Amino acid sequence: MKIAVIKxxxxxxxxxxxxxxxxxxxxxxxxxxxxxxxxxxVIFPGQGEASTAMGYLKARxxxxxxxxxxQPFLGVxxxxxxxxEHSEENDTECLGIFPVKVKKxxxxxxxxxxxxxxxxxxxxxxxxxxxLKDLPExxxxxxxxxxxxxxxxxxxATTHYIHDFTAILNRDNxxxxxxxxxxxxEVGEKLLSNFLSI
Amino acid sequence: MLTKxxxxxxxxxxxxxxxxxxxxxxxxxxxxxxxxxxxSDEGADELVFLDITATVDKRKTLADLVTKVAKAINIPFxxxxxxxxxxxxxVLLNAGADKISxxxxxxxxxxxxxxxxxxFGSQCIVVAIDxxxxxxxxxxxxxxxxxxxxxxxxxxxxxxxxxxxxxxxxTSMDHDGTKAGFANEITSEISSALSIPxxxxxxxxxxxxxxxxFTFGKADAALAASIFxxxxxxxxxxxxxxxxxxxxxxx
Numbered sequence: 541m542k543i544a545v546i547k548x549x550x551x552x553x554x555x556x557x558x559x560x561x562x563x564x565x566x567x568x569x570x571x572x573x574x575x576x577x578x579x580x581x582v583i584f585p586g587q588g589e590a591s592t593a594m595g596y597l598k599a600r601x602x603x604x605x606x607x608x609x610x611q612p613f614l615g616v617x618x619x620x621x622x623x624x625e626h627s628e629e630n631d632t633e634c635l636g637i638f639p640v641k642v643k644k645x646x647x648x649x650x651x652x653x654x655x656x657x658x659x660x661x662x663x664x665x666x667x668x669x670x671x672l673k674d675l676p677e678x679x680x681x682x683x684x685x686x687x688x689x690x691x692x693x694x695x696x697a698t699t700h701y702i703h704d705f706t707a708i709l710n711r712d713n714x715x716x717x718x719x720x721x722x723x724x725x726e727v728g729e730k731l732l733s734n735f736l737s738i
Numbered sequence: 739m740l741t742k743x744x745x746x747x748x749x750x751x752x753x754x755x756x757x758x759x760x761x762x763x764x765x766x767x768x769x770x771x772x773x774x775x776x777x778s779d780e781g782a783d784e785l786v787f788l789d790i791t792a793t794v795d796k797r798k799t800l801a802d803l804v805t806k807v808a809k810a811i812n813i814p815f816x817x818x819x820x821x822x823x824x825x826x827x828x829v830l831l832n833a834g835a836d837k838i839s840x841x842x843x844x845x846x847x848x849x850x851x852x853x854x855x856x857x858f859g860s861q862c863i864v865v866a867i868d869x870x871x872x873x874x875x876x877x878x879x880x881x882x883x884x885x886x887x888x889x890x891x892x893x894x895x896x897x898x899x900x901x902x903x904x905x906x907x908x909t910s911m912d913h914d915g916t917k918a919g920f921a922n923e924i925t926s927e928i929s930s931a932l933s934i935p936x937x938x939x940x941x942x943x944x945x946x947x948x949x950x951x952f953t954f955g956k957a958d959a960a961l962a963a964s965i966f967x968x969x970x971x972x973x974x975x976x977x978x979x980x981x982x983x984x985x986x987x988x989x
Contacts, residue, residue, distance in 0.1 A: 544874040554834045558809045588859045656861050656904055658935050660741045660783055680816055680988045684861040723814045
């Protein structure tokens with residue numbers, strides 16, 4: 541199976557590659573549109589800043605490549621946010637795969653709720669979905685983010701921090717996870733292996 | 739609910755894990771890759787990897803050791819020691835680190851925090867602060883705690899948060915190595931004043947000290963080294979204890 545991990549000018553894609561290798565996969569890191577188009581699975585990892593990452597994608601025509609993709613596609617963290625419609629982070633127009641807005645966490649009480657949301661938190665309200673197959677009940681995943689996707693029809697799992705937000709999205713061949721499965725111990729490994737089995 | 743985090747710290751010197759008392763008298767505690775894997779498997783929430791000689795020796799943290807550790811574990815991994823430029827950060831993130839921690843370089847050139855946060859996002863920039871009580875006032879120290887500065891700790895913590903740090907790793911030099919408990923007072927003061935997470939470090943000696951730093955110290959995470967390395971406090975037991983004590987923890 542050919543797995544393409546989209547290379548872009550921000551974030552730590554390396555840990556995603558290592559996580560896939562631990563599952564026995566042989567991912568390639570690429571920003572070549574042809575390599576991405578011909579892959580069986582495409583993973584769009586994330587960390588970094590929205591407008592910079594969007595600028596990088598547009599400069600290489602990858603925004604259109606991502607919109608046209610038909611094979612199973614997984615966005616992670618910033619990757620989830622960029623698949624949405626718009627992000628409040630530097631007022632960035634995103635890819636619009638999911639008709640969802642990305643907002644900044646605003647804590648009412650900064651002592652109780654800090655931003656960024658850093659650490660292990662639970663996935664809740666899991667829907668029946670191949671990505672979520674055989675997960676334990678309310679499993680813990682690792683988060684590091686200051687922006688979140690609003691709840692939507694495409695939400696297949698939520699997490700509670702300050703309020704409920706979208707933990708995982710799915711529409712057609714696109715899946716997206718706000719947490720970092722590559723850093724979420726056995727639960728993360730299960731999510732990634734489920735994605736490879738879709 | 740968001741959990742409190744338990745973070746073993748691997749202090750690295752010449753490719754081995756070491757931990758001293760009050761940052762001197764280093765003794766060997768094992769192979770960092772083996773230790774990292776063991777911690778990851780037994781339920782550590784995160785790992786910190788500090789090249790404690792890096793600043794002193796003007797050496798850069800070894801990227802290949804970072805890669806070996808990152809390949810072996812499936813939990814978040816912060817790397818610190820001798821990091822001073824955006825380029826240093828890039829090298830370490832590409833090697834497999836999830837976050838980097840800066841200390842002396844931030845004190846010397848605070849603008850570098852803004853620069854790194856802009857380039858890589860606040861979420862991967864941890865600012866480590868070594869603090870010591872000097873005649874009743876808390877001052878920032880650098881170079882493994884040896885060099886006092888004129889920066890007052892609480893004011894510096896606020897400044898680094900304003901400049902874009904994503905987390906603060908607060909080490910009390912007065913408590914480090916004593917096993918008498920974390921510095922709950924200053925940890926609480928800083929954690930309450932800031933909107934970013936604070937990792938408490940220095941002084942862990944038993945399981946109750948962790949409960950104290952999460953409750954009285956208002957810490958978001960607690961870091962320790964030797965009590966984990968020498969198996970005085972096993973992480974699974976610590977987590978069961980904290981769970982029973984009503985602290986939200988990942989099981």
